[in-house]
Amino acid sequence: MKRGWFLPITATLGFAFLYLPIMSLVVFSFNENRLVTVWSGFSLKWYQALFDDPQMLEAAWLSLQIAGISASIALVLGTLCAVALTRFRRFKGRTLLAGMVSAPLVMPDVITGLSLLLLFVAMEAMLGWPAGRGTLTVILAHSTLCMAYITVVIRSRLSDLDKSLEEAAMDLGATPVRVFFDITLPIIAPALVSGWLLGFTLSLDDLVIASFVSGPGSSTLPMVIFSKIRLGVSPDVNALATIIIGVVALGVIAASVVGYGAQRTSRPRRG
């Protein structure tokens, strides 16, 4: 096909649309001026201000902990769910389980947040647990959300998997549990890693659900950022954004380099 001018130009404009705002955020994080968009010289003082802000640091540490724990709980539950849905052909309530696990993917955050808060309030009234709202309730809520995403990732990996390896192990007398830990798990390990990272990012990014289910003294990082930027632009938020974008960019580039390497080494074997 003849290469026209239309596609390259629209694609370039599209990528400019995606990246110009992020780039301006990064550039102005090094601006000396308090007015974020008026350049008056290079400075690192907003990074200094960021690291001197105890509220921000506390919230960041809390968010990282919540994200790590939620992603880990969700990884275990999501793997079990994916195994049940791909390896057990028929069981009672299969459709219900499949529906329940994919519904949180498309459920509006405000509904998920409100419904979980009302559940926690009702549970506290009836059972006395969880006592009050705080870190624990945010972890429970985020685990449920992340589980839905992680199940999708692992489920698609499991259904792509060559079943003859598992069958061979089974024929040689290994129990299903042994087959899972010795054969299946090592093969799907990359999917487990990317699933966990996805869950970690989702939890770290969530504002709406956390706002509903967290309590006093357990403000997550997005909640602190949100209350700050509702009041207007603030240069130390730019600095924080630059750090996050830097970490993510490095991570994604590293992952794609590793993934590319793995692809290259695995190709000859498959062929």
Added chain:
Amino acid sequence: MSLANTASRDLPPWRVLLRRLNIFGFTGRSFVILAPAAWLTLFFLIPLAVVFKISLSEAAIARPPYLPMLTFGEDGSVQLSLHLSNYLFLLSDSLYIDAYLNSIKVAAISTLFALLIGYPMAYAIARASDRWRNILLMLVILPFWSSFLLRVYAWIGFMKGNGVINNVLMSLGIIHTPIVMLQTDFAVYVGIVYTYLPFMILPLYTNLVKLDQSLLEASADLGARPFRTFLSITLPLSMPGVVAGSLLVFIPALGEYVIPALLGAPDTLMIGRVLWDEFFSNRDWPVASAVAIAMLIVVVVPIMLLQRAQSAVIEET
């Protein structure tokens, strides 16, 4: 006999435990199913039932701020009180209906723009050389991994009165007074399209990359112009991608709270924002629950369409 003995002695304790449990018909298999099923029932299904229940109860100044549905009289009688008043209230106040209609309008327009921007991008990526394709795909996915809140925040600095866009246009002499962009519907559209563009591009790309090039060559050989080929071959064949991408933008846009709250005008009515305000500002839990249930009804139709589109894609491959 001795063989069985050594076998059970060598078993790790957890296996012994599993064997004991087996006697009760509790197998490893049922654990694999029951653990996620129990979790989802408790933290997904029951919460929705609780929302429905509270949407039928009466608001009160209490903790929690609603009256119980079942009251037990001293003579042992049980009184069940169901209130449809919250739903009637939603219907009687035009604020809620306007918010609904406006959410659907905003979501539909944003989806259209995301499609118009995303389609050529997805097509360009699908047509790019192997090397470029991977880089471009990574560039599409990268923003998704960084903070959503901060990407919306970036637009505040970009669009405000003395923001980047106005500064550039004014220094070029194109405009003399700053354009008001922030706190308008325009800003909400930009924010939604910007945030959900990757969701549009990825399914379209997956679809377009499988497009059989020989069909396009055949069409060109038969004398069709590129635009004609696009309309009669490429577009119809990519419809599953168009539907999946559009729904993936439309559904989250319907319930969006953060984008209208940060970029929209204070009176930009969207249903997610109404629910939020009803809960956090008015502290009216029953009305907030009724809004949630009504919102679910609006969202369910596109969700079912999405699931049909996805199962069609799965069958196709």
